[in-house]
Amino acid sequence: MIPISWYLFLSAVLFSIGLFGVLVRRNAIAILLSIELMLNAVNINLVAFWRYGNTVNMAGQVFAIIVFAVAAAEVAVGLSLVYSIYRRRNTVIADELDLMKW
Amino acid sequence: MNFWSDPINTIYESLMLTFTGWGLDGALAQIIIYVLGILILITFAMIIDILLVWVERKVVARFQGRLGPNRIGPFGLFQPIPDVIKLIIKEDTTPANADKLVYNLAPVLSLGSVLFLWAIVPLAINIYGVDLNVALLYMVATGAFGTLSIIMAGWSSNNKYALLGAFRQVAAMISFEIPMVVVLLIPAIITGSLSMQTITNFQTENFWFFLVSPLGALLFLISAIAELGRSPFDLNEGESEIVSGYHIEYSGMKFGLFYAGEMLHAFTFGGLLSVLFFGGWHGPWSSEIPFLGVVYFCAKALFGYWLIMWVKYTVPRIRIDHMLMFNWKFLTPVSFALLIVTALVHPLLRDAGNWIYVPGMFLSNVLVVWVTVEVLRSRSKKDRTVAETVQAVAHH
Amino acid sequence: MDSTQLLFLFSSFLIVSSAVNVVSSKNLIHAALWLISTLFGVAILFAILEAGFLAVVQVVVYIGAIAIMFIFAVMLTRRENLESGSQVNKSWPFALLLVVVIAAAIGSLMLKWDGMNTLPVQIAEGYDSVASLGAALISPDAFVLPFEVASVLLLAALLGSVYVAMNKK
């Protein structure tokens, strides 16, 4: 029997790793990869709370599925933006994208 | 409990008694028995795989008016054995710039992704790996590993042709996955379950789904051929353009694993076609004698495999753009139309009895086909008119 | 230490070590492959949590689609991805500090909560989570609105991303 704290700590660690990746990676695609880690951390929590709460109430699983949809949408739009910027500026390094300064 | 009517459970219980008699923990004994069962199942699959090498070579020879293997054993039946020995003792070269770990992992994952499928395939009424309640999605999930192995092989070989072949193949696989998954929803709607065992049992008690959804079976077969990367959809190995596709750099047993995976995959898809639409192991006396069910299952799977081979050796390869257009502009809309019609008609006729339900569903399929054909006809007429006008203008 | 706990520890080791590799890999294809291994670990966790449907969906959606998308995108923009320079930006020590502080804050918040030792509830015999998930998704007094909105979200993502990716100049 696993107490819920195990899942919560694991997901906190995964979330932190993802957050670190988002903050430090220079490549925009790597930033998106790290966001996926954070979304997965959220999903672990949602499913764990479904399992350790009232399993008849499916809210946790439904939310997890919605997170899947959001993750897919985020990847689709995010990668398309990266690709579009790459074609115009020939770079995927986030630091070099300083369009707003112009 | 009798061995002939329920072999797996009989063996399971006698083994359980033996192991716990030796003083083993119950859970541990269960795991050991599971592993033994899995090994037997996988060995069975691999024996079929080895026989398939002979079937494939013999049948292609007959299609092309040749004799095929006929030296070793009766009708060349033992030909696969030297084939395997040859693969094992061949030198295995690795390109110098390859990404070694990924390169070696790819063929293992490729065969593994096919073997995973055998966990859920029901071989007979009570002979199956596991009755998973999300088996249909599990089937799609194993396909994800197959796609992954192709990308890994193509990328890690560090070869232009391999990479191009891998991307062509992956584009085809992911495109044709959509109509396949949509067609999978049809048995799910009818039975209200995603378990292969429930689907087969339902067909045993009522009717084969081939009768209520012939179009679904056809769409499944077409998208299965594309998933397998077999002709007419074998773009990954257009010899004149990209040599041999994603496994161009592989040699020896690593190539053998890709090859074995491809064969077994085709057979397994034949089996899944039979499970989903042709009653799986269902046949005369199959419920009383499970081993007869295994025979029926293998016969039906072999028939599906033969259909795939028939198409492969008859139809020439089509161009990649045509292939993707065929999927997105024809197969996907048709499969969604079929899904919508099935979802609309099924609840209406569900309680009406089989004598109304089956013809009703069949007619709804016919309706979808008819509308599709009409739409295609009007479109091609328009295209032809445009082309003729252009030609007439050019003449003047 | 029972078998479920061992399995949990194994999969959490897989998740965390692969996640560290995702963040630190120089080669983006390797990072994407490590992401796949992380996601597979999460799928194992879902199976342990008896959310079988989600475990399979995790593989279908994340490994079968999202990870493949990443690899495609890396291939499309590959002039940059094998660069030899530093993969992290200059302010990484601050980021590390920030992350440690946030992790500590989350940890201390969790330690204050008194439900940390909750054990899983018994799931009734013959309970089909796929069917009840379906019922929850489509019944009007549950989640039918998110269900339909999800399709609008996916539509918006499809149109937006295809438009952005195809837009020439």
Place this chain on the structure above:
Amino acid sequence: MQNSWLYIGLFLLVGIIFPVIPLVLSALVAPKKPNPIKQSTYECGMETVGESLVQFKAQYYIFALIFLVFDVETVFLFPWAVSLNVQPYFVVVEGIFFIMILIAGLSYTWRKGMLEWV
């Protein structure tokens, strides 16, 4: 439930170890005489020109995008399909509404010529 996932887990483990056996066998038996020519990239005997990781058509990426969206959509449809038998009829309409929204997306990309192989 728990047992069936235990079985699947064991199956995945055995299924991934099984293909390694012939590889190990082959590594023990097969000759190993590598040389630079043998290990060079195979391009029908030609010398390799340029980088081997070529950049490829963006069209592949567009199809992957459409696939991604439809793949997620089908995941929503599976629970819907399973529960059709025990639900009232308007549930069918909800699902069809859901499908129609995405079909609209497909037909838009079709109309705009984004499905063409250019």
